[in-house]
Amino acid sequence: MTVPQTLQQFLLGELKDHPERYELVMMMADIATIGKLISARTNRAGLTELTGLAGSTNVQDETQAKLDIYANDLCKNYLRKTGLFAAMASEEETDVVDLKNPGARYVIAFDPLDGSSNIDVNIPIGTIFSVHKKLEGVPAGDARQFFQKGRDQVLAGYVLYGSSTMLVFSWGEGVHAFTLDVDLGEFLLSDAHLKIPAAHPYYSFNEAYGPFIAEEDRRYLDKIRAQTGSLRYVGSFVADIHRNLIKGGAYVYPAIDTSGQGNFKPKLRLNYEAKPMALLAEQAGGVALADGVAILDIVPNELHQRVSVRIGNKKLMKEAS
Numbered sequence: 001m002t003v004p005q006t007l008q009q010f011l012l013g014e015l016k017d018h019p020e021r022y023e024l025v026m027m028m029a030d031i032a033t034i035g036k037l038i039s040a041r042t043n044r045a046g047l048t049e050l051t052g053l054a055g056s057t058n059v060q061d062e063t064q065a066k067l068d069i070y071a072n073d074l075c076k077n078y079l080r081k082t083g084l085f086a087a088m089a090s091e092e093e094t095d096v097v098d099l100k101n102p103g104a105r106y107v108i109a110f111d112p113l114d115g116s117s118n119i120d121v122n123i124p125i126g127t128i129f130s131v132h133k134k135l136e137g138v139p140a141g142d143a144r145q146f147f148q149k150g151r152d153q154v155l156a157g158y159v160l161y162g163s164s165t166m167l168v169f170s171w172g173e174g175v176h177a178f179t180l181d182v183d184l185g186e187f188l189l190s191d192a193h194l195k196i197p198a199a200h201p202y203y204s205f206n207e208a209y210g211p212f213i214a215e216e217d218r219r220y221l222d223k224i225r226a227q228t229g230s231l232r233y234v235g236s237f238v239a240d241i242h243r244n245l246i247k248g249g250a251y252v253y254p255a256i257d258t259s260g261q262g263n264f265k266p267k268l269r270l271n272y273e274a275k276p277m278a279l280l281a282e283q284a285g286g287v288a289l290a291d292g293v294a295i296l297d298i299v300p301n302e303l304h305q306r307v308s309v310r311i312g313n314k315k316l317m318k319e320a321s
């Protein structure tokens with residue numbers, strides 16, 4: 001019986017082949033621990049005081065769930081202690097947090113708990129992370145640390161808290177997927193090089209927004225619907241992207257205008273939602289576009305900048321555009 005490789009064995013193997021990757025290896029070990037801690041809490045959320053709203057709103061003007069706050073504090077405190085990061089940006093933090101680690105060479109952006117609207121109803125949620133080299137000559141706590149294009153990410157990925165907890169990441173050499181064995185308390189390798197299949201049975205779009213999208217997006221979605229088979233949308237970015245990476249398909253979140261005044265606004269955040277997922281999609285053989293350009297080539301100019309998102313199979317996305 002073959003025993004799957006543990007994350008630790010995988011990371012030590014990387015270290016043997018790429019000693020220069022020491023810090024990225026340490027980061028992945030820490031992110032895995034954070035994932036296990038949040039997974040343990042989300043699994044038992046219904047039995048604890050961690051369900052429901054926290055009564056506060058974040059910089060996105062979203063009501064924060066108690067688990068949003070718990071996950072954000074856990075990430076912040078844990079990442080500070082690693083000493084690897086000079087600064088961090090989070091969906092739940094208005095400004096960049098200077099982690100006061102003078103020698104640190106990296107910065108990290110993350111969405112501590114993606115899919116907040118699904119927390120209390122036991123639908124998969126996730127944590128998304130994106131790591132860049134620290135920009136020299138720019139103060140650690142300066143938002144410009146995060147005005148780096150996605151193609152310069154040195155590490156990106158997510159932890160999915162679903163029927164099983166999975167850790168999926170890339171440092172630019174393919175996409176690696178691990179599944180948490182709760183009995184062992186170890187992430188075990190489930191897919192060394194995840195590739196989006198050629199098939200594309202599913203599309204993910206919140207159809208409730210159908211009347212509120214631009215004509216070009218409407219035509220695009222008509223082609224996507226025609227070339228896929230079924231609608232699958234759970235309203236957790238991590239879960240919808242994960243499904244489409246595994247099964248093939250398209251995820252589309254265009255700019256929305258509910259005013260009818262032509263005031264189209266995108267929702268998803270570039271730095272800690274679109275950029276990391278775009279790196280995974282491209283590394284898995286897919287494409288990730290925003291208004292016709294590769295998401296990985298966009299240079300952010302705001303910390304919580306939002307972009308429209310089209311992520312999926314290369315052939316499908318190209319044929320529909």
Ligand code: FBP
Pocket residue numbers: 062091111113114115116117206235236237238240267
């Ligand atoms: P957060 O939950 O981290 O704020 O993320 C935004 C999000 O919930 C995504 O996970 C999801 O894809 C999208 O918003 C759902 O938006 P909508 O309810 O507008 O379809």
